Amino acid sequence: MPVELRPTQALRLWHDVTLDLVRDGEHDLSARQMAVLLTVYLEMPPHTVRGLAAKLGVTKPAITRALDTMGRLGLVSRHRDAKDRRNVVIQRTVAGALAVERLGDLVIARHRELPF
Amino acid sequence: MPVELRPTQALRLWHDVTLDLVRDGEHDLSARQMAVLLTVYLEMPPHTVRGLAAKLGVTKPAITRALDTMGRLGLVSRHRDAKDRRNVVIQRTVAGALAVERLGDLVIARHRELPF
């Protein structure tokens, strides 16, 4: 367990990682899309549109649109639930797992470089 | 200086804070706007449009538009440089400082709650 972060360090960490994301420009994900991506890859499946909408506190169409974009980027995929065909299950992809992994590396690297 | 973060912890931290930002919905800043905000509040003044554009690796109009929006939200303010009247200096505001401070608290809180 890390020790307590000081305010300057916390903000410097957020700044550095955000700057890396902007500069690489590869993803260009909005905050909502980032929240969806990480929720899908960190929390227990299954993930549905409704569940994500509730978790993020946004409307369902917002989730649908986020999934459209992220699907286009290959970060997630959608499949009808065979048990209840009204539901759509969001699944992980190789590209998505790689993107998440890279983000993790970024955070770790910037965290390691924090000044005393 | 904190100890090394593990991948799971790094991603959990990013996820939790992002989710907080989405849920509060107060800011709704894009990644670029967030990068501008933190750069202005963490790095040494003065900050110009051109300097920020170079630092973030984006075009000048993108910075101008980001400043438009953030000015509307009261997070930053713009003033002509008296020395060289071609330049515009970006300055901090009380509201901006408060928003940055709240973000810092958020990161610290989520960091403190990280599981072992």
Added chain:
DNA sequence: CTTAAATAGAACGGGTCCGAAACGATCGCG
């Protein structure tokens, strides 16, 4: 004084995202 360079911003066309409302498909239940 004239001219070239530098700076921020405006205009434009194209794209994305927003919430509200409506829609179609599917399920559960009587």
Added chain:
DNA sequence: CGCGATCGTTTCGGACCCGTTCTATTTAAG
């Protein structure tokens, strides 16, 4: 079967952001 509830998506009008290009202002150099 029939009918209301649930789920995801689509549509709509409006707002915002993108990069490119152009403009206005100001400075610096010859």
